[in-house]
Amino acid sequence: MxxxxxxxxxxxxxxxxxxxxxxxxxxxxxxxxxxxxxxxxxxxxxxxxxxxxxxxxxxxxxxxxxxxxxxxxxxxxxxxxxxxxxxxxxxxxxxxxxxxxIMIGEARLLARDVPLPEGVRLRRMTSPDDVRAASAMADQVFGDPVSEDRAEDLLRRIARGGELWAAESGGEVVSTGRLEPVPGTAFAGLWGGATRADHRHRGIYRALTAARARSALDRGIRYLSSDSTEFSRPILERSGFRRVSSTTPWEWRR
Known part of the structure; x- marks a missing residue:
């Protein structure tokens, strides 16, 4: 460790x-x-x-x-x-x-086959409309106003090599998360995990995490890191990730 x-x-x-x-x-x-x-x-x-x-x-x-x-x-x-x-x-x-x-582990530990609930599919979001839909869903999950600036930031991250993945049900985004490779290292970060409350505890986030891990392996990335809430930490721990420390944000607001 x-x-x-x-x-x-x-x-x-x-x-x-x-x-x-x-x-x-x-x-x-x-x-x-x-x-x-x-x-x-x-x-x-x-x-x-x-x-x-x-x-x-x-x-x-x-x-x-x-x-x-x-x-x-x-x-x-x-x-x-x-x-x-x-x-x-x-x-x-x-x-x-x-x-x-702060969770760190090898990507292979997460790259497993995770069954999805009926009617749910995963895909990598690349088009501006898809990215904006995923960004708006995440804003709503976190209780923030829907932000065009955040959607544009996601599009810039994708243009630099980042990935945005989402789960959809009934034509709507219900869960999303990013994979962000760190150039010059063996790492990528798992960021922005958000799942609608009515779709939690169904294995969707685990499947979304597994999809990102497989993509990381395809890109030659060995390690994944994540700043994990108490919702996602147990998922990573059960897969063999290690908690190496913790991080706490201190915020000043205008």
Missing amino acids: DDLLAAYDDQLRGDAEVRSALRTMRLGPALLAVFPDGFGFITCRDLPPGDPAPFVRDALDRLRADADVRVVEWKTRAHDRAPGLLEALAAAGFEEGEAES
Whole structure:
């Protein structure tokens, strides 16, 4: 597990996290990014020495100076040594979100045949109309307004080599998830998993995950990583994935 965590830190943090950003900037050891739909993002492995509060305020100020940025996420990891960071984030107006498990394992562990419920089919979404339909369904599952910016971001990710998969029932998208290869590494990420409440606990998400794993293997990708909620973590654990750490988003909202 130490090797997996080291690979995560070395290959999946920093530049790998902001490949799809509209723009990025450096602030000491931190990487700041602005994504579509007014989403600001901060990632940092090692804090500068001393009190982190001024550093946190400076990083936030640089992003909120952009009037289009409506939310800023500082992505923390449980295994980082960051004394005083959480207190500094709270003092700067960030609010703690739900922790997620960082799961890593070999793609072959997920590439299994999973039976689908009758009337459900899986396919890779590539056309703009299909991508927008899948994006709108995910927005609704997460309780967000349907966002054209997020749909356009998905289309850009696909153009750069990412994949969007969906499950459909009765002509409607009921579950979706992305596969995002990380160039120059043996990894791809499993992201954006969302399933409509009326189609959960039917094996659809497991089948969608298996389809993405098979596609990863076809592309020569060995490892998959996922920031998993308590809904998806058990699925990955039962397949042999390891929980190497956890990550918690801290959010500031305008």
